[in-house]
Amino acid sequence: MQFTEEHEHFRKSVRRLVDEEINPYVDEWEEAGIFPAHELFPKLGEIGALGLEYDPEFGGGGADHSFTYVLAQELGRIDCAGVPMAIAVETSMATPALARYGSDELKRTYLEPTLRGDMVCSIAVSEPDAGSDVAGIRTRAVRDGDDWVITGRKMWITNGTQADWLCLLARTDDSQPGDYHGMSLIIVPTTTPGFSVGRKIEKMGNRSSDTAEIVLDEVRVPVTNTIGEEGRGFQQQMAQFQDERLVGAYIALAGARKALDRTKDYLQQRVAFGKPLLANQHLQYRLAELYADVDLIDGFLQHAADRYLAGHDVTREATVAKLKTGRMTREVADTCVQYHGGMGYAEEMWVARYFRDSRLMSIGGGADEVMLRVITMLEGMGKK
Ligand SMILES: Cc1cc2nc3c(=O)[nH]c(=O)nc-3n(C[C@H](O)[C@H](O)[C@H](O)COP(=O)(O)OP(=O)(O)OC[C@H]3O[C@@H](n4cnc5c(N)ncnc54)[C@H](O)[C@@H]3O)c2cc1C
Incomplete structure (x- = not known):
C-alpha cells in the first residue's frame, strides 16, 4: 500500500479526534458500560471517517481501502476495544451489504444518515x-402482503441498546430449514412495534460497548427493506464478514503494537535488582519476538488490503488475518500482564483492560x- 500526504492528513484528523474526543472519556464509558454513540458518531461523520469507501452519492467518501487501513490504525490507539468495535460496526460490519446490494431508496433512508453519524446501526x-x-x-420473516413479519431473538448485538436500525439476517424461506438457502438480509428500524431489547449483557471486556439480546415479536417491515435479492442473505452476509474480519484485524494489530510500546516504556522505568527491568535480556528478547510477530502480521494485513483494493475475493486473507491476529493479540496481552507484575493485575492500569478486551478477537465475528x-475447506479438506 502506498500512503500519501492525503493519508497523513486524514490520519491526523482521526488522531486528533481520538486524543481529544475519545480517550479522555474511555474510563467513564467503561465504568458506565456504554458510550454515547449518538454524540460521538456525528463527530466521526464530520471528518468523513464513517463512510470512507462508500459512494459519494449516498454520503460516502469515494476513497479506497488504504484509507480504511489508516482509520483502523488510529482506532487501534483508543484506550479500550469496545469503542473501536462499535465504530467498526458502523463503518464495516453492518453497512457493507447495504452499500453493495441495497436499493437507492434504502441507501438514502439508512446509509446516508448512518455515514453522517446521525443513525446508529x-x-x-x-x-x-x-x-x-x-x-x-x-429468526423468521414471513411474507404478509407487502410486508415481512419477523419473529425471533438475536444475541450479542453490538450497539444493540442504542441502534436506530439493524441489518438483520432472517430465514425467509422455510423449505430448507437448517440450510444456508432461503435467508435474507432485512433492515429493521428499532422503532418498529414488536422490537425490544431483552437485556443488556454484562461482559468480561469491551465494557464500554453495549451488547444486547434483541427480541423480535411480529415486527412488521416493508418487503422493500430487503437488502438486494431475496434468498441471498447468507451469501451477502458471508461477503460482509470479510470486511468485518479484515477491519477487526487491522484495529487489533494497531492495539497490539501500542500495548508492546507501553510495556517497553514501563519496563524501562521500573527498577528491580538495581537496574531497569528492560535491561534484562530475557524480557528484551520476548518483546523483540512479539514485535517480529506484529511486523509479520502487519505485512500480511497490508497484502490482504492490497488484494481487497485490487478487487479480489479476500475470503482466505480475511480468515487468516482474523485467526492469526487473534492468536497473536492473546499472546501479547498475556505477556504485557506478566511483565507488569502485580500492576498487570490491577484495574487501575490499562493492562488488565487490554487483557480482557483482547480475548474477544478469537471469538467474535x-x-x-x-x-x-x-x-x-479452502484447502480441500473436510466437506463444505
Ligand atoms: C462482545 C461480543 C460482541 C458481539 N457482537 C455481535 C454482533 O454485533 N452481531 C452478531 O451477530 N454477533 C455478535 N457477536 C456474536 C459472535 O459473533 C459469536 O459469539 C461467535 O460467532 C461465536 O458464536 P457462539 O457464541 O454462538 O459460540 P458457539 O457457536 O456456541 O461456539 C462455541 C465454541 O465452540 C467452538 N466451535 C464452534 N464451532 C466449531 C466447529 N465447527 N469446530 C470446532 N469448534 C467449534 C469455538 O471454540 C466456539 O467459540 C458478539 C459476541 C460477543 C462476545
Whole structure:
C-alpha cells in the first residue's frame, strides 16, 4: 500500500479526534458500560471517517481501502476495544451489504444518515442457539402482503441498546430449514412495534460497548427493506464478514503494537535488582519476538488490503488475518500482564483492560475454530 500526504492528513484528523474526543472519556464509558454513540458518531461523520469507501452519492467518501487501513490504525490507539468495535460496526460490519446490494431508496433512508453519524446501526446475525453455525439461525420473516413479519431473538448485538436500525439476517424461506438457502438480509428500524431489547449483557471486556439480546415479536417491515435479492442473505452476509474480519484485524494489530510500546516504556522505568527491568535480556528478547510477530502480521494485513483494493475475493486473507491476529493479540496481552507484575493485575492500569478486551478477537465475528474450518475447506479438506 502506498500512503500519501492525503493519508497523513486524514490520519491526523482521526488522531486528533481520538486524543481529544475519545480517550479522555474511555474510563467513564467503561465504568458506565456504554458510550454515547449518538454524540460521538456525528463527530466521526464530520471528518468523513464513517463512510470512507462508500459512494459519494449516498454520503460516502469515494476513497479506497488504504484509507480504511489508516482509520483502523488510529482506532487501534483508543484506550479500550469496545469503542473501536462499535465504530467498526458502523463503518464495516453492518453497512457493507447495504452499500453493495441495497436499493437507492434504502441507501438514502439508512446509509446516508448512518455515514453522517446521525443513525446508529447494528449487525444482527447471532442468536441464542446459533452463533458459529450461521446456517442454523431460526429468526423468521414471513411474507404478509407487502410486508415481512419477523419473529425471533438475536444475541450479542453490538450497539444493540442504542441502534436506530439493524441489518438483520432472517430465514425467509422455510423449505430448507437448517440450510444456508432461503435467508435474507432485512433492515429493521428499532422503532418498529414488536422490537425490544431483552437485556443488556454484562461482559468480561469491551465494557464500554453495549451488547444486547434483541427480541423480535411480529415486527412488521416493508418487503422493500430487503437488502438486494431475496434468498441471498447468507451469501451477502458471508461477503460482509470479510470486511468485518479484515477491519477487526487491522484495529487489533494497531492495539497490539501500542500495548508492546507501553510495556517497553514501563519496563524501562521500573527498577528491580538495581537496574531497569528492560535491561534484562530475557524480557528484551520476548518483546523483540512479539514485535517480529506484529511486523509479520502487519505485512500480511497490508497484502490482504492490497488484494481487497485490487478487487479480489479476500475470503482466505480475511480468515487468516482474523485467526492469526487473534492468536497473536492473546499472546501479547498475556505477556504485557506478566511483565507488569502485580500492576498487570490491577484495574487501575490499562493492562488488565487490554487483557480482557483482547480475548474477544478469537471469538467474535467467527471463532478461531470457525476460521480453521474455512481454511480447511479452502484447502480441500473436510466437506463444505
Ligand atoms: C462482545 C461480543 C460482541 C458481539 N457482537 C455481535 C454482533 O454485533 N452481531 C452478531 O451477530 N454477533 C455478535 N457477536 C456474536 C459472535 O459473533 C459469536 O459469539 C461467535 O460467532 C461465536 O458464536 P457462539 O457464541 O454462538 O459460540 P458457539 O457457536 O456456541 O461456539 C462455541 C465454541 O465452540 C467452538 N466451535 C464452534 N464451532 C466449531 C466447529 N465447527 N469446530 C470446532 N469448534 C467449534 C469455538 O471454540 C466456539 O467459540 C458478539 C459476541 C460477543 C462476545
